[in-house]
Amino acid sequence: MESRKEIRLSDIAPQVISAIEELKGTYGGFEVHPSLQAQMGQVTSVLKELTDRLDDNFPYFHPHYAGQMLKPPHPVAMAAYIATMMINPNNHSIDGGKATTMLERELVKDLATMFGYPAEHLGHLTWSGTTANLEALWVSREINPGGSIAHSKDSHYTHTRMGEVLNVATIGIETDSQGRMRLDDLETKLKTGKIGTVVVTVGTTGLGAVDPLADIIPLARNYGARVHVDTAYGGFFTLIADNHLDPETARHYRAIADSDSVVVDPHKHGLQPYGCGAVLFRDVSVGRFYKHDSPYTYFASEDLHFGEIQLECSRAGASAAALWATLKVFPLTEAGLGQVLLGGRRAAVAWHDLIADSEYLTPLQRPELDILAYLPRFDDMSTLDWASHEIFERSAKTDRSNQIHLATYVMKPDGFAKRGIRLTENAESARIMRSVLMKPEQEHWIPDLHSHVESLAKQLIEEKK
């Protein structure tokens, strides 16, 4: 077997660019209109200006960037995207995107299989997790009109916003000491009979907490509510849940199979460029809600077009091509894409254990996925807030090869109290540190990251003495 090695975009882009140019040439050459011509010197200087300006970014691609949910796509995704973009198909209709519609059907089937959805299901890619959630909540509103949307107080902030868009009331459910939806509070609110849909977050954006889905499903059903799973961030952890996450967490991952709808973002943990979310429905009959009547659509073929079962109209065929190609190389198995997630998961556990033993840092809680929250050891909220911000600033304020980029996370007093962290309450909130460890390389950088952050915490603690 051929051995594996690092794949660089510069090695594979020429292959696809020349293949597509050749393909175009088979239709016969033509001259580009003068309006589209430009001076090469100007183009190269504009592109030079662009690449210079891009220097003003944090190094999202580097293991030293351990802040927000950011990383570049895999070169395979980039090459497939570039190739397809050169033709620019639109997956709104088969006529607009013949090959890419077929590619999207194949990959949606793979996503459905990953979640344990039935062979008969409805699903498609979207531009984002937000639009994917909007679509699922819109379908829910049509099925349970008048019912409100319940979501945990730690769920993504767009759920309340989408509730406003849909003119559906939203209600926040309390979270427990690990940031998971509390069943007792959910039940109290279900008892009012007003809830039509429960949004269950499997992997919160803030802390990667997994709501107790397996227990929420029977509870919600008991009160006639639908269950929508927002696993935009955490969805691909399904691949490693059974063997590498806590058994309780794995039990909730398995329950995704019984949900009514589910959202996952390939542009987060699926190695894709932005513009790639996905929504799946268990029941194909929800297709009845997608009405369209426009004189300019072009559903020429008899087959189902994605435009007939999606909220949005135009959608990049290149997104489908990029994800399809990526999943051919990194299939939806533990040995495939699962290994990418496992690297970050191991990094989070390893760093948590180092922090738990540290004199100067303490973890907020055990990470459930690959997001780690921790704080320098201070006794009051105001100093903690100051110190977290100082760590954030100082860790990045050095020469490029030594910079560490972190993120902060705002906590209210009850967030500390319910985790047994006692702090003098001399501020309304306090920032702590948060690191999303989504690059598998980071599993080898933890000692380095830890020693940088710990020495800063030590320095600040000594400054305050």
Ligand SMILES: *Cc1c(COP(=O)(O)O)cnc(C)c1O
């Ligand atoms: C990121 C995220 C969203 C929003 O998705 P976008 O793709 O950023 O629009 C929604 N829910 C969860 C849990 C997320 O992590």
